[in-house]
Amino acid sequence: MxxxxxxxxxxxxxxxxxxxxxxxxxxxxxERELDAAAVLGGTDDSSCTYDMGYVKRQPLYACVTCCPPDSGRLAGICLGCSYHCHEDHELVELYTKRHFRCDCGNSKFPNNSCKLLKEKLPENPENEYNQNFKGAYCTCHRPYPDPEDPLDDEMIQCCICEDWYHGRHQGGQVPSGEDYAEMVCQDCLKKHQILAHYFGLAVTVVKSEETKESLNVSVELENLQKENITNNGQMQPEEKEAKSSNDADVKSECKGNNSSKTGCKLEGLIKQNLPEGAIFFPENWRQQLCTCDNCKNKYKDEGFIFLLDEEDTVSSYEERGKTQDPxxxxxxxxxxxxxxxxxxxxxxxxxxxxxxxxxxxxxxxxxxxxxxxxxxxxxxxxxxxxxxxxxxxxxxxxxxxxxx
Incomplete structure (x- = not known):
């Protein structure tokens, strides 16, 4: 029936x-209601989120009217303020950002006070801003949508810097959206060299820009042993046949070659030579990151300790939004x-x-x-x-x- x-x-x-x-x-x-709920994450559009402090993840907007790109003032406002304090202004939708406190009405808005909350600090020192707050994206620094771009290219958000990139500007072949969960852009890979150890978890590896040949090499971290990795980072035949880790049980214990000494997953593994371009990771790849004290300190020092937080992911945020209204x-x-x-x-x-x-x-x-x-x-x-x-x-x- x-x-x-x-x-x-x-x-x-x-x-x-x-x-x-x-x-x-x-x-x-x-379906439209579910999509809207996923993006908004159950955020209340009638109040300012400032009193909630630095919200783990929320939808944000940049007001170009109050903070023009050439003003030198980067600021973000919450959903409620976009409706009630900037209703007739030109806004840039930023999708979601992590660990952010609403700037509306603070010192960055000298001519526009917050109608929802009057008492606010002059600045939010823990907020982080990028070029998106000026309406620019990707390594090409263009707006989105770009009226001068004739190509219909998907924009993908880096899970570390949270900037958005054209797939064609990340130096490699973009896998199907159903095959990966998160992307780390090429700039973040260069900045955070420790992530090179996890290259073997990638959904797709582009061997060369000329051939665009790709290999599915999703494997468990314990299979990335020194004897199975060549100097140029290519996988040996036995590793190519390894079972995909997308549905593998996540191992909670460290299993590097010398894990008995320090409990670090990275001991005995060679940091591989990365190709030009972004890396695309499958679901639950974060759970395979090493959580020993030494690695955690490195994550903190380099500013991406949030990768160990399962609720930090956009997919987790969207699922919470979809189930907000039973x-x-x-x-x-x-x-x-x-x-x-x-x-x-x-x-x-x-x-x-x-x-x-x-x-x-x-x-x-x-x-x-x-x-x-x-x-x-x-x-x-x-x-x-x-x-x-x-x-x-x-x-x-x-x-x-x-x-x-």
Whole structure:
């Protein structure tokens, strides 16, 4: 039995209509809600997150109106402040950033106070900023979306510096999005040489820029022994046949050659020569990082101790957002039950009206996106007022069906 039949919806009648069915509408709406919840992570849009201190991860925005790129003032604001304090300003969406405290209304905003919280320190010294706060991304330092870029290239975020990069500017072949969980950009690899020890965990290794030949060499760290690694970092045949570590049990104990001495996973392993480009890691690769005291101190000194925090990952953040509202599925089920009680003509009219609304709203919002304007409550009210006015000027689909 199909999903539509299980929910009491007449699939035969629905299939007769061109375009999408109302079940499709409800399913698409639920998917959009899940995507929005994943990005926002359950963040409250009615309050400022400043009082929460340095939030582990949250959606952030940069206000170009208050802090122009040439002002020398880099600042980030939370979701609530983007709605209530900068509603008519030009904003840059930064997606999510880790360990950040909202800057809205502090000394970086001399002409714009925070409407949600008045008492704030002049600065947040633990905040870290990069070129994204000026609307620039990647090694090409271009905006996104880039109106002058003719290529449709996926942007990928580095899990360490949190900048976004074009795949083609990372010097290698980008694996399928389903095959990797996180990326470390080429600049971070050069900066943090200790990560070269974990090159064998990578999902894809590009052997040469000319051939773009790639090898799947995801293996457990304990297989990366000195005798199996050549001087140029290429894997021996027996390692190429190793089972992928994507679904392997994570080993909690250190198992380097000399682990009995210090408990460090890296002892006895050769730091491999890295190719030019980023490294793409599978799910749970962080759990295979060495956690001995010596390595932890190195992570702290180099500023990426957060890699040992399982809740730091974007995927963990998104999953928390998706499960924030357990009533969502119940709501969709009630909508499907209500739909099943309608007759075929009514359902047809609903599909027609939905398609009209969807098309009109996309065209209306596109203007705001092109001009980099925030959509206000007044704009939405104006849109629906005009939609009602237009509807009154045309006959309904039911009347047209019986006209001769």
């Amino acid at each position: 199909s999903e539509e039949e299980e929910n009491g919806v007449d699939k035969t009648d629905e299939e007769e209509e061109k375009g999408i069915t109302m079940v499709d509408v409800l399913n698409e709406e639920e 009533s969502r599925k119940a709501s969709t089920q009630r909508e499907l039950e209500a739909l099943s009680s309608l007759d075929r003509v009514t359902r047809t009219e609903m599909v027609h009206e939905y398609n009209t609304l969807s098309s009109s709203l996309r065209d209306y919002l596109r203007k705001f996106a092109e001009n980099k304007k925030v959509v206000r409550d007044e704009d939405i009210k104006e849109f629906f007022s005009q939609l009602v006015a237009n509807k009154k000027q045309r006959p309904s689909p039911r009347v047209q069906q019986f006209c001769k």
